[in-house]
Amino acid sequence: MSEELGITVKKKENFDEWYIQTILRSELADYSDVSGCLILRPDAYFIWEQIQKYTDKEFKKVGIKNVYFPLFIPEKLLNREKEHVEGFNPEVAWVTYAGERELDERLAVRPTSETIMYPSYSKWIRSWRDMPLRFNQWNNVVRWEFKHAVPFLRTREFLWNEGHTVFATEKEALAEQEEIVNIYKNITENVLAIPSIIGNKTEKEKFAGAVFTIAFEHMLPDGRAIQGPDFHHDGQKFAKAFDITFLDKKKERKYAWQNTFAISTREIGVMISLHSDDKGLVLPPKVALTQVVIVPIYKTENRNDVLKEARKIENTLSDFRTQVDDRDGVSPGFKFNEWELKGVPIRLEIGPKDIEKKQVVLVRRDTGKKSIVKINNISKEIENLLDGIHSNLLENAKKIMENHTHIAKNYDDLKEIIKTKMGMVKVCWCGEKKCEEKIKEDTTAKIITIPLKQENVNKCICCGKKAKYSVLVAKTY
Amino acid sequence: MSEELGITVKKKENFDEWYIQTILRSELADYSDVSGCLILRPDAYFIWEQIQKYTDKEFKKVGIKNVYFPLFIPEKLLNREKEHVEGFNPEVAWVTYAGERELDERLAVRPTSETIMYPSYSKWIRSWRDMPLRFNQWNNVVRWEFKHAVPFLRTREFLWNEGHTVFATEKEALAEQEEIVNIYKNITENVLAIPSIIGNKTEKEKFAGAVFTIAFEHMLPDGRAIQGPDFHHDGQKFAKAFDITFLDKKKERKYAWQNTFAISTREIGVMISLHSDDKGLVLPPKVALTQVVIVPIYKTENRNDVLKEARKIENTLSDFRTQVDDRDGVSPGFKFNEWELKGVPIRLEIGPKDIEKKQVVLVRRDTGKKSIVKINNISKEIENLLDGIHSNLLENAKKIMENHTHIAKNYDDLKEIIKTKMGMVKVCWCGEKKCEEKIKEDTTAKIITIPLKQENVNKCICCGKKAKYSVLVAKTY
Numbered sequence: 001m002s003e004e005l006g007i008t009v010k011k012k013e014n015f016d017e018w019y020i021q022t023i024l025r026s027e028l029a030d031y032s033d034v035s036g037c038l039i040l041r042p043d044a045y046f047i048w049e050q051i052q053k054y055t056d057k058e059f060k061k062v063g064i065k066n067v068y069f070p071l072f073i074p075e076k077l078l079n080r081e082k083e084h085v086e087g088f089n090p091e092v093a094w095v096t097y098a099g100e101r102e103l104d105e106r107l108a109v110r111p112t113s114e115t116i117m118y119p120s121y122s123k124w125i126r127s128w129r130d131m132p133l134r135f136n137q138w139n140n141v142v143r144w145e146f147k148h149a150v151p152f153l154r155t156r157e158f159l160w161n162e163g164h165t166v167f168a169t170e171k172e173a174l175a176e177q178e179e180i181v182n183i184y185k186n187i188t189e190n191v192l193a194i195p196s197i198i199g200n201k202t203e204k205e206k207f208a209g210a211v212f213t214i215a216f217e218h219m220l221p222d223g224r225a226i227q228g229p230d231f232h233h234d235g236q237k238f239a240k241a242f243d244i245t246f247l248d249k250k251k252e253r254k255y256a257w258q259n260t261f262a263i264s265t266r267e268i269g270v271m272i273s274l275h276s277d278d279k280g281l282v283l284p285p286k287v288a289l290t291q292v293v294i295v296p297i298y299k300t301e302n303r304n305d306v307l308k309e310a311r312k313i314e315n316t317l318s319d320f321r322t323q324v325d326d327r328d329g330v331s332p333g334f335k336f337n338e339w340e341l342k343g344v345p346i347r348l349e350i351g352p353k354d355i356e357k358k359q360v361v362l363v364r365r366d367t368g369k370k371s372i373v374k375i376n377n378i379s380k381e382i383e384n385l386l387d388g389i390h391s392n393l394l395e396n397a398k399k400i401m402e403n404h405t406h407i408a409k410n411y412d413d414l415k416e417i418i419k420t421k422m423g424m425v426k427v428c429w430c431g432e433k434k435c436e437e438k439i440k441e442d443t444t445a446k447i448i449t450i451p452l453k454q455e456n457v458n459k460c461i462c463c464g465k466k467a468k469y470s471v472l473v474a475k476t477y
Numbered sequence: 478m479s480e481e482l483g484i485t486v487k488k489k490e491n492f493d494e495w496y497i498q499t500i501l502r503s504e505l506a507d508y509s510d511v512s513g514c515l516i517l518r519p520d521a522y523f524i525w526e527q528i529q530k531y532t533d534k535e536f537k538k539v540g541i542k543n544v545y546f547p548l549f550i551p552e553k554l555l556n557r558e559k560e561h562v563e564g565f566n567p568e569v570a571w572v573t574y575a576g577e578r579e580l581d582e583r584l585a586v587r588p589t590s591e592t593i594m595y596p597s598y599s600k601w602i603r604s605w606r607d608m609p610l611r612f613n614q615w616n617n618v619v620r621w622e623f624k625h626a627v628p629f630l631r632t633r634e635f636l637w638n639e640g641h642t643v644f645a646t647e648k649e650a651l652a653e654q655e656e657i658v659n660i661y662k663n664i665t666e667n668v669l670a671i672p673s674i675i676g677n678k679t680e681k682e683k684f685a686g687a688v689f690t691i692a693f694e695h696m697l698p699d700g701r702a703i704q705g706p707d708f709h710h711d712g713q714k715f716a717k718a719f720d721i722t723f724l725d726k727k728k729e730r731k732y733a734w735q736n737t738f739a740i741s742t743r744e745i746g747v748m749i750s751l752h753s754d755d756k757g758l759v760l761p762p763k764v765a766l767t768q769v770v771i772v773p774i775y776k777t778e779n780r781n782d783v784l785k786e787a788r789k790i791e792n793t794l795s796d797f798r799t800q801v802d803d804r805d806g807v808s809p810g811f812k813f814n815e816w817e818l819k820g821v822p823i824r825l826e827i828g829p830k831d832i833e834k835k836q837v838v839l840v841r842r843d844t845g846k847k848s849i850v851k852i853n854n855i856s857k858e859i860e861n862l863l864d865g866i867h868s869n870l871l872e873n874a875k876k877i878m879e880n881h882t883h884i885a886k887n888y889d890d891l892k893e894i895i896k897t898k899m900g901m902v903k904v905c906w907c908g909e910k911k912c913e914e915k916i917k918e919d920t921t922a923k924i925i926t927i928p929l930k931q932e933n934v935n936k937c938i939c940c941g942k943k944a945k946y947s948v949l950v951a952k953t954y
């Protein structure tokens with residue numbers, strides 16, 4: 001354990017410092033010797049494993065199969081699709097040497113895998129029978145951003161899934177959107193307790209090479225928005241750049257239709273920032289490596305009896321990820337603080353008097369609420385508590401989003417809200433790039449999304465002309 | 478599907494070409510646009526997922542936790558342990574640019590992660606209480622070998638686990654060996670049906686930086702040996718290079734003791750080479766993405782009835798990974814060949830006459846043996862067949878190893894056997910490097926292992942002096 005144990009700043013007073021301290025001191029993650037690259041310690045990697053597990057199961061159910069393509073992309077291939085390469089080139093890490101030998105062609109460390117996968121797709125897809133081809137990979141990617149790195153939220157290497165699917169018709173490709181969006185909605189809400197606004201990115205903000213991008217937008221507690229998982233419809237753009245064609249049922253050669261989609265370790269950062277508090281991490285039960293920590297309270301003379309009972313309870317709780325903190329020479333109070341810092345959802349206290357009364361004390365990490373529960377009733381009670389904790393975290397996160405959602409009456413109002421309150425501001429927009437750019441210039445905030453649920457579309461907040469969309473404007477992470 | 482469907486060479490006549498054709502034409506894997514890097518297609522990645530699943534479960538049972546460290550290693554860190562860097566430097570892929578900007582310090586793409594992990598270990602480990610620290614990561618590594626790449630068996634990027642554990646005492650570190658070796662033995666034998674000789678590497682052949690290396694040695698059907706999973710005891714070598722110290726119970730500062738261990742995608746190649754045949758892949762049931770393929774045999778007039786029955790059977794076989802090949806316009810014979818090429822363990826044929834008699838035909842991929850089974854008995858029968866297939870594959874692989882194991886009477890005999898028969902030759906060795914090098918020079922084979930099970934240790938085959946060990950000499954892949 002670090003010598004400085006607790007969090008020394010308040011979340012409300014200094015969010016950025018609180019966030020870093022929470023991650024480092026809970027031993028979730030650590031900085032590495034490579035600038036901008038994070039180390040995921042066991043509790044953090046466990047969270048990622050849960051995200052993978054839940055997502056992968058849903059992917060497999062709808063017929064998506066996992067594959068693995070090389071880490072490296074020859075420069076020539078990366079350059080094949082113009083918009084795509086322009087989007088990624090400034091952030092590419094280049095391998096130029098192998099041992100003492102200079103390579104003939106530079107190799108990009110994948111920032112995303114379209115350009116290494118699609119030459120193979122071109123080779124494998126010959127006829128309409130070869131589709132839908134729905135592949136996914138779980139891997140690491142590198143985007144060498146020069147902005148200040150922030151654990152999970154912006155790191156130069158991160159872990160993600162990248163789905164790359166191919167369909168014979170536009171209609172089938174478009175139909176995949178709902179399936180994937182539902183999968184990501186399930187993971188973010190029901191596993192990580194993160195609410196989202198789901199919507200289209202503007203032309204300016206969409207993925208480099210896509211026809212359109214659907215993204216999940218989250219709200220951080222400090223009023224900045226951050227993008228979560230996304231789904232890109234690529235139309236036939238990459239198919240044309242990489243010659244992915246097929247013979248249809250009439251034996252005519254056609255270009256295929258493609259989508260890509262991703263969820264990354266960034267979600268872990270969003271999750272931490274939303275639920276955690278001044279005492280440290282608060283983990284949603286489904287991703288907590290330890291769900292219940294049993295802290296036995298004893299003196300030397302009754303140590304063995306109490307520990308024995310603690311172990312007995314641990315055994316009855318085998319449906320949950322349970323752990324007994326049996327360290328001698330560490331006070332119960334110290335243990336309470338440490339497990340609070342680490343965000344374990346439920347603490348179970350048991351001492352000699354509890355054993356007499358056949359009861360234990362349960363303490364919720366999210367609310368701090370204590371309850372006394374009969375030993376023969378623990379399992380049921382813990383199941384309910386864990387469900388309750390998840391619901392409570394999600395509700396609180398939704399409130400954070402609501403509290404940070406504002407409506408601007410006019411352009412000055414928009415500027416004022418962004419300046420004083422941050423958050424997401426609902427406005428209407430004509431759809432013109434000119435207005436989008438003016439808003440960004442005047443507010444330093446941008447149009448983060450055109451929500452799928454459109455409401456009250458009237459006049460453009462910027463130019464006053466007839467609006468096309470209701471949109472959200474926010475400062476982003 | 479590729480236009481050239483079947484394998485055009487015999488395994489016995491041209492093993493190397495047979496091996497490549499088997500992998501490519503079964504659509505298990507494919508070459509990529511990066512020289513020496515392989516694409517794992519769905520059936521291959523599924524095999525890797527099973528290796529991960531079984532291994533990871535066993536790791537977790539003994540208390541090993543997963544983590545994730547960065548892909549990149551700053552050059553200075555890679556250079557910290559002398560023997561280690563000498564072993565890996567010639568094969569390192571170097572990142573020198575990020576976007577347009579030259580990096581101040583070159584970054585190695587990890588060939589293995591000791592040197593990026595241990596600075597953190599040094600920081601995290603303070604007291605005896607912080608150990609054992611048993612971490613593992615599942616990731617990709619790059620070793621830019623200039624030898625000819627061979628799918629799975631030798632690729633420049635590969636997937637693996639790397640376990641990195643730390644103990645307070647040498648005794649505890651050494652005790653881990655048996656635990657890890659048993660886990661890998663379980664995976665290789667009971668999942669992949671691959672037999673091994675387990676033994677120590679010689680000083681010359683051990684891992685760069687280790688005190689000793691225990692490795693699994695496999696025998697390929699062509700008489701070459703190849704190394705499988707391994708376990709390295711590092712003693713205090715890395716602890717000294719990276720300052721991994723702790724205060725023991727007496728408050729004295731001590732260096733920690735370390736181990737590392739790994740299993741990689743290479744095992745997939747060994748598995749393919751041992752079990753597959755002139756018709757294509759033969760997959761052990763536990764790693765086959767499809768375990769049972771149902772091929773309905775019908776004419777237009779009874780198509781619907783037969784397909785309906787096939788679907789019904791598919792439903793009753795939900796305990797197995799089952800698939801109905803319902804493609805119209807493709808003959809049953811073509812389907813048989815294709816699924817044989819892809820190595821599916823059991824083919825289930827059903828036609829109108831079978832339905833009348835309430836039976837199906839089951840065909841084993843490994844032996845080609847047909848059996849007629851009553852429909853109400855299929856599940857039990859398939860379970861038995863799959864078990865039988867696994868046992869048969871393992872037995873056959875053991876026979877390959879036995880047939881390739883020879884005993885040399887004297888030095889000339891050793892040279893002759895290696896020259897004419899290849900395989901593994903049992904000899905005795907004095908333990909001197911001089912003799913080890915002479916053997917290699919005279920035979921082009923090397924001492925691949927000092928088996929844990931030592932037998933009949935008498936005189937060194939090379940110098941005639943008193944021998945220390947019985948060893949195996951073989952040409953390696």
